[in-house]
């Protein structure tokens with residue numbers, strides 16, 4: 001296969017990306033049509049997903065396939081906890097609950113971390129490269145819509161303090177993807193898992209859309 005793996009995975013997940021990006025919940029959120037409560041509820045869902053990603057990361061540090069992707073400067077759990085304390089108050093932990101789609105998503109991430117490191121890479125890519133890309137658009141909108149301090153409490157999830165040059169980081173990340181030691185069949189399975197990861201995100205948006213529907 002001549003196509004670099006980073007190109008393959010991006011191209012193959014393009015349709016799912018468009019679907020996630022154009023979900024009605026995201027559209028309403030980015031269109032400034034939802035109250036901050038919806039943004040907080042979404043942030044809660046992210047907390048469950050990143051806990052699974054980052055708890056799973058611990059045991060994968062030495063793994064030949066997933067290990068090189070485990071970079072502490074990407075970790076988001078602490079930033080999400082700061083955001084939630086700001087959004088929901090110091091007792092935020094007592095009030096958080098995963099939506100069914102979030103639970104299924106986090107369980108699948110944990111399962112990959114445990115049993116299939118290459119599958120974990122698919123989930124890692126789908127979230128972190130997205131956060132470094134479109135995540136910045138979401139941050140900008142959130143700051144403007146709900147008046148968070150620029151790069152401050154409420155949007156710390158989107159601020160990668162330790163990554164000075166996101167474009168260079170993404171380039172290096174794509175090189176890591178290109179170097180993944182897997183045969184064509186395994187690469188296809190990773191691509192399929194990436195599509196699944198996007199579908200989990202769309203399912204979370206659908207359920208959030210059900211809770212925060214403008215037409216209801």
Ligand code: HEM
Nearest residue numbers: 010017020021026125126127129130133134135137198201
């Ligand atoms: C409204 C929401 C979203 C917007 C506006 C958005 C926007 C973008 C943009 C502009 C890029 C290209 C950046 C570049 O070429 O460097 C990108 C890349 C990406 N996005 Fe999104 N995105 C959104 C939602 C999502 C979601 C929900 C996910 C998955 C959880 C996601 C995952 C990704 C990934 C993995 C990439 C990297 C593609 C690659 O270069 O390999 N995005 N996004």
